[in-house]
Amino acid sequence: xxxxxxxxxxxxxxxxxxxxxxxxxxxxxxxxxxxxxxxxxxxxxxxxxxxxxxxxxxxxxxxxxxxx
Numbered sequence: 156x157x158x159x160x161x162x163x164x165x166x167x168x169x170x171x172x173x174x175x176x177x178x179x180x181x182x183x184x185x186x187x188x189x190x191x192x193x194x195x196x197x198x199x200x201x202x203x204x205x206x207x208x209x210x211x212x213x214x215x216x217x218x219x220x221x222x223x
Contacts (some may be wrong), residue, residue, distance in 0.1 A: 164188055166208050181216045 156203060161170040162183035176185040184192070192205050
């Protein structure tokens with residue numbers, strides 16, 4: 156039953172309690188990654204990694220809009 160309460164973070168891949176993060180569309184982002192995304196400067200080397208991961212959300216949003 157414990158596994159049902161865990162979600163995989165789409166950014167870091169860790170299994171985290173679902174209460175310790177946010178759900179966006181069908182994706183989950185843990186609190187640690189959320190804070191890192193929010194505070195990462197655009198010049199930081201990790202910025203482009205976060206952009207790539209967030210593109211998954213946009214792709215899903217686009218698919219939801221075009222799929223009847």
